[in-house]
Amino acid sequence: MEDKTPMVDELEKGPWPSYVKELKRAAKKHDSVKDLIKVQERSFQRKMTQWKHGGIVGVKGYGGGVIGRYVQNPEEFPNVAAFHTMRVNHPSGWFYDTKALRTICDIWDKHGSGMTNFHGSTGDIILLGCTTEELQPTFDELSEHGFDLGGSGSDLRSPTACVGPGRCEWACFDTLGLIYDITKTYQMELHRPPYPYKTKIKASGCPNDCVAAIARSDFSLIGTWRDNLRIDQNAVKEYADKKFDIQRLVVAKCPTEAIELVKGKLELTHPEDCVRCMHCINLMPKAIRPGVDTGATILVGAKAPIIHGAVLSTVLIPFIKVQPPYTEIKQLWEKIMEWWDENGKTRERLAELIDRMGMPAFLKAIDVEPCPQMVNTPRANPYFFWG
Amino acid sequence: MEDKTPMVDELEKGPWPSYVKELKRAAKKHDSVKDLIKVQERSFQRKMTQWKHGGIVGVKGYGGGVIGRYVQNPEEFPNVAAFHTMRVNHPSGWFYDTKALRTICDIWDKHGSGMTNFHGSTGDIILLGCTTEELQPTFDELSEHGFDLGGSGSDLRSPTACVGPGRCEWACFDTLGLIYDITKTYQMELHRPPYPYKTKIKASGCPNDCVAAIARSDFSLIGTWRDNLRIDQNAVKEYADKKFDIQRLVVAKCPTEAIELVKGKLELTHPEDCVRCMHCINLMPKAIRPGVDTGATILVGAKAPIIHGAVLSTVLIPFIKVQPPYTEIKQLWEKIMEWWDENGKTRERLAELIDRMGMPAFLKAIDVEPCPQMVNTPRANPYFFWG
Amino acid sequence: MCPTDVGPPDFKTMLPDVIKKNYGKWKYHEILKPGVMKHVAESGDELYTVRAGSPKLVSTDFIRDLCNVADKYCDGHLRFTSRYNPEFLTPKKENVEPIIKELNKLGLPVGGTGSGPGACLSNVIHTQGWIHCHGAASDASGIVKALMDELYDYFVGKKTLPAKTRLSLACCLNMCGAIHASDVAVVGMHTRIPNIDHEKMRAMCEIPTVAASCPTKAIRRHPDPNIKSVVVDETKCMYCGNCFTVCPAMPLANAEGDGVAIFVGGKVSNARKPPMFSRVVVPHLPNNPPRWPEVVNTVKHIFEVYADNARMGERMGEWIQRVGWERFFKLTDLPFPVQLIDDFELARDTFRSTTQFKWT
Amino acid sequence: MCPTDVGPPDFKTMLPDVIKKNYGKWKYHEILKPGVMKHVAESGDELYTVRAGSPKLVSTDFIRDLCNVADKYCDGHLRFTSRYNPEFLTPKKENVEPIIKELNKLGLPVGGTGSGPGACLSNVIHTQGWIHCHGAASDASGIVKALMDELYDYFVGKKTLPAKTRLSLACCLNMCGAIHASDVAVVGMHTRIPNIDHEKMRAMCEIPTVAASCPTKAIRRHPDPNIKSVVVDETKCMYCGNCFTVCPAMPLANAEGDGVAIFVGGKVSNARKPPMFSRVVVPHLPNNPPRWPEVVNTVKHIFEVYADNARMGERMGEWIQRVGWERFFKLTDLPFPVQLIDDFELARDTFRSTTQFKWT
Amino acid sequence: MPKTKLAGMEIEIDEDGFIQEPDKWSKEVAEDLAKEESSVHPMSEDHWRLVNYIRDYYIKFGVAPPVRMLCKQNKFELKYVYEMFPKGPAAGACKVAGLPKPTGCV
Amino acid sequence: MPKTKLAGMEIEIDEDGFIQEPDKWSKEVAEDLAKEESSVHPMSEDHWRLVNYIRDYYIKFGVAPPVRMLCKQNKFELKYVYEMFPKGPAAGACKVAGLPKPTGCV
Numbered sequence A, B: 001m002e003d004k005t006p007m008v009d010e011l012e013k014g015p016w017p018s019y020v021k022e023l024k025r026a027a028k029k030h031d032s033v034k035d036l037i038k039v040q041e042r043s044f045q046r047k048m049t050q051w052k053h054g055g056i057v058g059v060k061g062y063g064g065g066v067i068g069r070y071v072q073n074p075e076e077f078p079n080v081a082a083f084h085t086m087r088v089n090h091p092s093g094w095f096y097d098t099k100a101l102r103t104i105c106d107i108w109d110k111h112g113s114g115m116t117n118f119h120g121s122t123g124d125i126i127l128l129g130c131t132t133e134e135l136q137p138t139f140d141e142l143s144e145h146g147f148d149l150g151g152s153g154s155d156l157r158s159p160t161a162c163v164g165p166g167r168c169e170w171a172c173f174d175t176l177g178l179i180y181d182i183t184k185t186y187q188m189e190l191h192r193p194p195y196p197y198k199t200k201i202k203a204s205g206c207p208n209d210c211v212a213a214i215a216r217s218d219f220s221l222i223g224t225w226r227d228n229l230r231i232d233q234n235a236v237k238e239y240a241d242k243k244f245d246i247q248r249l250v251v252a253k254c255p256t257e258a259i260e261l262v263k264g265k266l267e268l269t270h271p272e273d274c275v276r277c278m279h280c281i282n283l284m285p286k287a288i289r290p291g292v293d294t295g296a297t298i299l300v301g302a303k304a305p306i307i308h309g310a311v312l313s314t315v316l317i318p319f320i321k322v323q324p325p326y327t328e329i330k331q332l333w334e335k336i337m338e339w340w341d342e343n344g345k346t347r348e349r350l351a352e353l354i355d356r357m358g359m360p361a362f363l364k365a366i367d368v369e370p371c372p373q374m375v376n377t378p379r380a381n382p383y384f385f386w387g
Numbered sequence C, D: 001m002c003p004t005d006v007g008p009p010d011f012k013t014m015l016p017d018v019i020k021k022n023y024g025k026w027k028y029h030e031i032l033k034p035g036v037m038k039h040v041a042e043s044g045d046e047l048y049t050v051r052a053g054s055p056k057l058v059s060t061d062f063i064r065d066l067c068n069v070a071d072k073y074c075d076g077h078l079r080f081t082s083r084y085n086p087e088f089l090t091p092k093k094e095n096v097e098p099i100i101k102e103l104n105k106l107g108l109p110v111g112g113t114g115s116g117p118g119a120c121l122s123n124v125i126h127t128q129g130w131i132h133c134h135g136a137a138s139d140a141s142g143i144v145k146a147l148m149d150e151l152y153d154y155f156v157g158k159k160t161l162p163a164k165t166r167l168s169l170a171c172c173l174n175m176c177g178a179i180h181a182s183d184v185a186v187v188g189m190h191t192r193i194p195n196i197d198h199e200k201m202r203a204m205c206e207i208p209t210v211a212a213s214c215p216t217k218a219i220r221r222h223p224d225p226n227i228k229s230v231v232v233d234e235t236k237c238m239y240c241g242n243c244f245t246v247c248p249a250m251p252l253a254n255a256e257g258d259g260v261a262i263f264v265g266g267k268v269s270n271a272r273k274p275p276m277f278s279r280v281v282v283p284h285l286p287n288n289p290p291r292w293p294e295v296v297n298t299v300k301h302i303f304e305v306y307a308d309n310a311r312m313g314e315r316m317g318e319w320i321q322r323v324g325w326e327r328f329f330k331l332t333d334l335p336f337p338v339q340l341i342d343d344f345e346l347a348r349d350t351f352r353s354t355t356q357f358k359w360t
Numbered sequence E, F: 001m002p003k004t005k006l007a008g009m010e011i012e013i014d015e016d017g018f019i020q021e022p023d024k025w026s027k028e029v030a031e032d033l034a035k036e037e038s039s040v041h042p043m044s045e046d047h048w049r050l051v052n053y054i055r056d057y058y059i060k061f062g063v064a065p066p067v068r069m070l071c072k073q074n075k076f077e078l079k080y081v082y083e084m085f086p087k088g089p090a091a092g093a094c095k096v097a098g099l100p101k102p103t104g105c106v
């Protein structure tokens, strides 16, 4: 194949930082990335992927954490004949010191392609492009330096958390602490796929849901509070003085008419109506804050479209306190996993199983009392069971 | 069985007009109703129906219009051993002169039980309780006097219309005229069940939908208009003068913020946003009226819950002019019937067939162009077909 | 042989003169008081309507009574509404009070009109029940009478409602009357699986039709191929009765188990909010003839909570949509049994996929 | 042998001192300008954050570049956001501008913050595409680069948006990244049925798994029992590729047919409106590497129409919900092909059961 | 259930005259059932064509044929079917063909 | 596809070492495949129990057994399975059992 890659080169131009530039930087050190650039050019020409299906490789003692990948034409692209990715689990909240990052970079330049994703969409550090032989040495060295693989296959995927208490004033629980604890507790389930299919846990500190837990985790914890939000009237005045249109931008957009301007003061006139949507808080962070009796709502079942269409998580536990050692939460999760593992068909996610067996059956199995908060509306059809 | 009917008698009491009183009036003339009262008492005692399943009886040349009914214990209740109902089609809008009504009463006292429903839920006059022998003579006499049977079985059911132009200022088309015309045109389909299942047509003159067409007809015509609603500012002033709270009751409840109070005047400030919901008109009938470029929206598919849950009709044709001889409407209906009849399984209503084959397939078959008005939202799943 | 296919009488022949003259040319109307409306035509002509309640199940003499009133005051014309109410139409204002008097003398209440603030309750759309139907899991006329005796004041306008409120009843899941979009619906429901008579099955039923009739695929052919019948999987059957509709050999009526469910929050009109389905709020109340006290009390209670809490002009479903179902259950103090959570085909869309909810 | 199950590093060891000190005790924040935030703790301590754009697919040298900046200005600490953006954290206000300068020198834009009126566009959540995945119906990194070059001004705040706007991309229907709730989502889609290699099938695939994988039940066993393979009903296949995911013998990539669809109107946060799904508005645009002009122009156009028409603070989906989809199609001048009308499992709930709609 | 004499046999029928002992059906039974249906007797060739069609269909599929198919396959107008069997395909022809009483759809 | 020598035969395998000619599988092939898996060779009784279980299940149902069932039915802890087959049930045991490469779920 021609060494020229005009189409790929085109993407070095333009204001947005270029992945092609990154490829070329890595290609200076790694022949595999030289080939990778050519593979990308070939894809552009042929408008098709140049990678073979699947691949099952890994490291000893683990069932997940590596995605096997082989190129379609190894003769032409011998340096990416085998070009697997390793998923390295991240510190909660994606906080790093530069020492740790440099360590990873060095290990990866030594054993792999020098290309990475910071991060993958689940949240792992993706080390992109490794031969089969180098997998175990890479892992061994990572492990020595205190890094471990993330999830893949039918396991618990690397749990993630929003930055939460690390930098955010709205965190209603310790997202980072919880997720780190869960990750450590369920290493077995993370590294050795035991389930019918993948499962995901994500935690956001408040209803803004900055890790999109509600959209992409089978078990979603989202911070909330049970008492009233707190308003600082002096700060309200500051906003008003700065000509911030509280009525139009805040009050009028409250979904429940819970908050009102009363003689220049912003008052939660109907505290029982507030659904803690965060809107007023978001727009006036200096003046409004969540309450102090905080915890989380647990929702279950989010997933991508295949097979029955995408699913958002739905309310299971309206409120739970989130405090170490998180026993209640873990017990609940284990009960859910037990039911899913026992009843789920291969490649059936939790939501799909709930839909197949019915939410009432699920609630019964995991021993959770029904409540109206679980539904937008009760059923319209008259098709229900007794006994 | 005891002749005493204490439970039934209890329902003679109370302020609301009593059907028991009616039964007793008829029982004076008709032995069958004497038995009927006892049957009702028995039902109350046993908390169960006392009627046998089904029955297939009718009049010559027709396949529908009569519901066969036999009592479970003819020995005990010989006078209702056979106790069929006849469905007599009503004049559009349920308008009568007393002559016609008296004629029906006389015929029915002569041949039947003297008990009726004015009307049945579909809209027919229900003559309740006839022996098998008397069916044909009753029909013959009704027919002689210009009455005909309504629908039953897998046919076109008696179409109905709201009072519309007969008494309502909001009728956007001649509901009564259209329904009478359709009824006359499709006598064959009404009297001789040709379809996989029942099918219903109802017409309401405006979006208030006073015959509940959208909830209970496979083919629903609902009046609407294409231009702007009309406002009489003098009349608006009258409402305001009478301390009618226009802002709170009308403006604030417009679903699209299309109408506003501007300096005491009520103005359709965003005519293109008005979705013709009727709310403002309903509340201020003296001041606001529909536009003048009127016609109907055609929606399809409403039905009761069984088998896949209840269905409301959905938009098929956003706007159509409704004028005699209604050719376009009839052609459309015939095309739909043809598709349904050809593809529908036994006992599969139109909506169910649409759901099974897909709305896109339906539109293609009946040659109707898709438009956004047909849906609340486009699909969320990525599962669509090409070619 | 007699003529067939004559069709119904032409409605035009049935119209009073004032309507013939002003057909399609009405200008506005007013509700003068509960049950009394005035419609004014472009021409200036006026039409007065008096609306009365009716039990739907009536004798020929009842109709003749109505005819007498119509002959006396309405030039021999009257009509019925889509909710069974007879309406007396006259261009003469002075006839209104006499008509009301006559109707009251006949024991018929005048009312049932209005919408928005101060609306009356209209008549109950209902079905046959034990008076005539084979499938009825509850009665119709009896329970409606019991209900309306208790809700009478709402009909005649002594008590009013925040907005139009439609009460409906069906005696089985076929829901004749299509009451699935009513503010309050009472629905007869079985709670036991069908009792199969294998003998009858052979002669009376089409097996493939029976199998196809089941919404939850609970029915399959009898495992013994010699028995031309079916069996029902009791874990899948939710007692809908559709198999019985197509097959007399599968009755499911049961004195203990039969009763009604209560649905609320539906609407049909497109005013303000689009039409909505009614939703199950009480999955089961027993049949307790002749007055069904549990049902009557529950419905009345829901009416009262609604009247006390909704804003003016807010229909039941609009109110609930605004305050949330959790609030509805709180205010009504109704329990929230698991049956209310959907597990049928579109169940997924009823689940709450947000952290937005109220603590109640 | 090396240790296993060590787990990820404890995040606490990675936190800068100011965070350790004020962990969980933040009071409020301000966005000082695009890409720059100040968080203030109860203690009064301040934390400045500078957020930069990143292509996600980066070399180790890129990371080292970031480390250099962090070492210089942030005591050796940094983090990444849930949308791939590196963030530089410092208690020192005076470090902000130098950080920005260094980043710009590295070619990295600063921005991507904000919500409500004047929000920036943040980074594009995306997937592997032709760089690494076997299933990709379109590329990821290439098309994202082409998009962001064009939407650059929205990231750095030269152009602003009415509210938070999340752009995402997935290269096949697996939708890694779970982009189904994005304001704008670009999704790689096949449009041809799989091409079955019956030979390979035998050795490589589990037939029952393959059959079960199909959402529309288009797959059945090969009619010839001697052939251990399957056939696809082409009237039922909608090219989702799930069979390929479980079986290499069913590739469906096709240079002509592959391309992308555009979805709009989704959101994740619970602010104001509950989370919403994105909806298909353009069912197919061709793959036209390296710059995908059709896709870029369509997305840009949608951004512009949104920016011109939505109210301040209104997310894409909230705006569309308010004005109606018919208005969206009118304003964007996008056609409404039949593919946009749902015919999958919950299709019924997407149909319009009301006469409420706009003439546009 | 009442019994009646058809083709010389005692056969159980229901209130609507549908036989309850399907195994006893025969051409002769059909002719006798047809007698009950005014204008059906004696059965013409077309009567038989229809009855046989219905019966064959029922034996094959276990259900009565849909009306549309019944007309199409036999090239009968629906009106003509009602002329032959005034009670129509369900109450008339199916009864003569010895099928279970069509239910439900009324 | 590359070929390799297993139990004296030339057998096609894929990049991950899964045999592509399922009919050629035999106990001997299994033993040879096991050699590739460090710590699996020689196959112990428990190795065989697991491999046979997987193979029997596959022949019966056409799919590999779910991990939960595999552990439950053989009374093996998952951890122990990984001790026997360090690459795990899918990449290790299924390969030795001659199954198609488990796909999709990665």
Ligand code: SRM
Pocket: B093, B161, B162, B163, B164, B167, B168, B169, B170, B208, B209, B210, B211, B212, B282, B283, C029, C031, C037, C080, C081, C082, C083, C084, C085, C112, C113, C114, C115, C116, C122, C123, C125, C163, C164, C166, C181, C182, C183, C266, C267, C268, C269, C270, C271, C315
């Ligand atoms: C007579 C009747 C039509 C007929 O052909 O028989 C009728 C007549 C009128 N309707 Fe209606 N509606 C009639 C059944 C309906 C129905 C159908 C039903 O109840 O089954 C509906 C849909 C109900 C629903 O939404 O669930 C219906 C929804 C309306 C509405 C919308 C109310 C709303 O806010 O949702 C109006 C407007 C209003 O009253 O403000 C309306 C308004 C009217 C007006 C004011 C129209 C007019 O200008 O004449 C009439 C007098 C209303 C009144 O009772 O106050 N009519 N109306 C029906 C009387 C039934 C009865 O006896 O009570």
Ligand code: SRM
Pocket: B067, B069, B085, B087, B117, B119, B120, B121, B122, B123, B124, B125, B126, B150, B157, B198, B200, B216, B302, B303, B304, B305, B306, B307, B349, C126, C127, C128, C132, C133, C134, C135, C174, C175, C176, C177, C178, C245, E104, E105, E106
């Ligand atoms: C008489 C009437 C109820 C009443 O008291 O008013 C009635 C009575 C029966 N209906 Fe109905 N339906 C009546 C209006 C309706 C309506 C309302 C409407 O037409 O607007 C509906 C709901 C709308 C719809 O069609 O979806 C309705 C939905 C049903 C169904 C369910 C149909 C479905 O597709 O889900 C059945 C079951 C069936 O067709 O086998 C049914 C079946 C029946 C049967 C024939 C019972 C049966 O299973 O065979 C009932 C006979 C009762 C009897 O012994 O007299 N009836 N039925 C109504 C007809 C009177 C008339 O002609 O005016």
Ligand code: SRM
Pocket: A093, A161, A162, A163, A164, A167, A168, A169, A170, A208, A209, A210, A211, A212, A282, A283, D029, D031, D037, D080, D081, D082, D083, D084, D085, D112, D113, D114, D115, D116, D122, D123, D125, D163, D164, D166, D181, D182, D183, D266, D267, D268, D269, D270, D271, D315
């Ligand atoms: C850093 C990050 C969390 C993390 O752990 O990495 C984060 C951080 C903040 N988010 Fe977020 N959000 C982050 C991803 C998200 C996501 C997830 C996503 O985009 O995939 C969402 C849900 C998006 C959606 O709804 O589709 C999200 C929805 C919000 C919202 C709700 C906005 C709305 O009106 O719908 C707010 C409130 C606001 O900004 O007014 C918010 C507010 C904030 C605040 C202001 C919280 C705080 O007080 O510190 C932070 C700065 C926001 C900013 O960029 O202006 N954050 N935020 C994520 C930055 C991603 C990025 O690089 O752009």
Ligand code: SRM
Pocket: A067, A069, A085, A087, A117, A119, A120, A121, A122, A123, A124, A125, A126, A150, A157, A198, A200, A216, A302, A303, A304, A305, A306, A307, A349, D126, D127, D128, D132, D133, D134, D135, D174, D175, D176, D177, D178, D245, F104, F105, F106
């Ligand atoms: C690397 C990554 C995309 C990226 O560029 O970031 C990715 C890549 C793949 N995903 Fe994914 N998924 C990735 C995050 C996701 C997410 C997002 C998330 O986890 O938040 C989802 C949607 C959420 C969910 O789980 O529903 C996701 C939903 C899928 C699915 C569909 C799952 C479903 O239940 O519908 C598949 C198909 C499968 O499991 O066989 C899939 C399968 C795959 C495979 C393994 C391809 C396959 O068919 O076997 C991809 C390997 C690509 C390659 O060659 O490198 N990937 N995948 C993400 C993981 C990186 C990381 O660990 O940080």
Ligand code: SF4
Pocket: A162, A163, A164, A165, A168, A169, A170, A171, A172, A204, A205, A206, A207, A208, A209, A210, A211, A223
């Ligand atoms: S989800 Fe809430 S707590 Fe977490 S970072 Fe976002 S705004 Fe802060």
Ligand code: SF4
Pocket: A229, A253, A254, A255, A256, A257, A258, A259, A268, A273, A274, A275, A276, A277, A278, A279, A280, A281, D272
């Ligand atoms: S948090 Fe949301 S619901 Fe509560 S008062 Fe603020 S805007 Fe209203």
Ligand code: SF4
Pocket: B162, B163, B164, B165, B168, B169, B170, B171, B172, B204, B205, B206, B207, B208, B209, B210, B211, B223
């Ligand atoms: S539907 Fe409209 S036109 Fe018909 S009676 Fe009701 S309000 Fe009048």
Ligand code: SF4
Pocket: B229, B253, B254, B255, B256, B257, B258, B259, B268, B273, B274, B275, B276, B277, B278, B279, B280, B281, C272
């Ligand atoms: S008809 Fe409805 S949408 Fe139109 S202006 Fe009046 S209230 Fe608003």
Ligand code: SF4
Pocket: C127, C128, C129, C133, C134, C135, C136, C137, C170, C171, C172, C173, C174, C175, C176
């Ligand atoms: S609702 Fe059911 S029981 Fe009542 S009349 Fe209709 S079919 Fe009969």
Ligand code: SF4
Pocket: C193, C194, C213, C214, C215, C216, C217, C218, C219, C232, C236, C237, C238, C239, C240, C241, C242, C243, C244, C252
């Ligand atoms: S009652 Fe309904 S659910 Fe039960 S077997 Fe019959 S058809 Fe099925």
Ligand code: SF4
Pocket: D127, D128, D129, D133, D134, D135, D136, D137, D170, D171, D172, D173, D174, D175, D176
């Ligand atoms: S979206 Fe599809 S093609 Fe893209 S990385 Fe995920 S699985 Fe691969």
Ligand code: SF4
Pocket: D193, D194, D213, D214, D215, D216, D217, D218, D219, D232, D236, D237, D238, D239, D240, D241, D242, D243, D244, D252
């Ligand atoms: S591509 Fe999807 S729809 Fe088509 S056969 Fe494969 S699994 Fe079925």
